[in-house]
Amino acid sequence: MGAVAMDTTLKQTWGIYQVYIGKKLVMVASGVVLVLYIFGHLAGNLQIYMGPARLNAYAAFLHSHPGPLWIARTVMLAAVGLHGWSSFLLWLEKRRARPIGYVKKDDVPASYASRTMMWSGPILGAFVVFHILHLTTGSVPGLGFRESEQEQFFAYQNVVNGFQHPAVAIAYVVAIVLLSMHLYHGLWSMFQSVGISHRRYTPLLKRAAHVVAILVAAGYISIPLCVTIGLVK
Numbered sequence: 433m434g435a436v437a438m439d440t441t442l443k444q445t446w447g448i449y450q451v452y453i454g455k456k457l458v459m460v461a462s463g464v465v466l467v468l469y470i471f472g473h474l475a476g477n478l479q480i481y482m483g484p485a486r487l488n489a490y491a492a493f494l495h496s497h498p499g500p501l502w503i504a505r506t507v508m509l510a511a512v513g514l515h516g517w518s519s520f521l522l523w524l525e526k527r528r529a530r531p532i533g534y535v536k537k538d539d540v541p542a543s544y545a546s547r548t549m550m551w552s553g554p555i556l557g558a559f560v561v562f563h564i565l566h567l568t569t570g571s572v573p574g575l576g577f578r579e580s581e582q583e584q585f586f587a588y589q590n591v592v593n594g595f596q597h598p599a600v601a602i603a604y605v606v607a608i609v610l611l612s613m614h615l616y617h618g619l620w621s622m623f624q625s626v627g628i629s630h631r632r633y634t635p636l637l638k639r640a641a642h643v644v645a646i647l648v649a650a651g652y653i654s655i656p657l658c659v660t661i662g663l664v665k
Contacts, residue, residue, distance in 0.1 A: 612649035
């Protein structure tokens with residue numbers, strides 16, 4: 433009886449996902465998870481301005497709780513997968529429905545961000561993989577990665593060593609610019625995706641999303657910039 437009920441539930445869930453609005457809802461839900469991760473990750477990264485002891489202690493704290501850490505990583509990776517796959521399927525549906533898109537005038541930032549959502553996503557995904565290999569596993573040769581020793585972590589030193597390489601710093605900045613564009617479009621458009629749209633409030637949502645995206649970009653980009661000019665060393 434339980435197996436039958438579970439099978440029915442799975443079929444209903446898959447049926448909802450197959451329709452256009454279902455994919456939109458998955459996009460919104462996974463996007464919310466990713467936005468929360470972006471904010472949380474930034475809050476952790478900005479502790480670099482409090483000195484090596486603070487950032488290294490933060491890294492040690494995270495690794496001292498492997499269960500919650502891996503749960504967070506799993507949820508984040510699942511959100512990335514669902515977000516990317518749903519985005520691709522929605523793009524295919526739009527292409528099939530109208531091979532030649534509408535010609536319309538829109539505000540330039542929103543229009544440009546919208547057009548770059550498809551290709552900026554895979555680029556960001558590739559950067560995330562590099563970022564993990566660089567600062568989490570230390571698998572990128574030549575970047576001066578220091579392994580942890582007896583519960584001692586060197587997150588601060590690894591960040592500084594990595595961003596002292598101009599190519600790494602530039603790649604990081606480019607990725608964050610793409611992320612901010614992705615974030616800008618996603619923040620205000622998710623309200624439209626769930627049917628919340630009004631000519632009075634939508635412009636306000638766009639402006640708020642613009643401010644948030646700029647602040648997030650400034651926070652992340654400040655780190656390689658400060659390392660490059662020697663303020664963080």
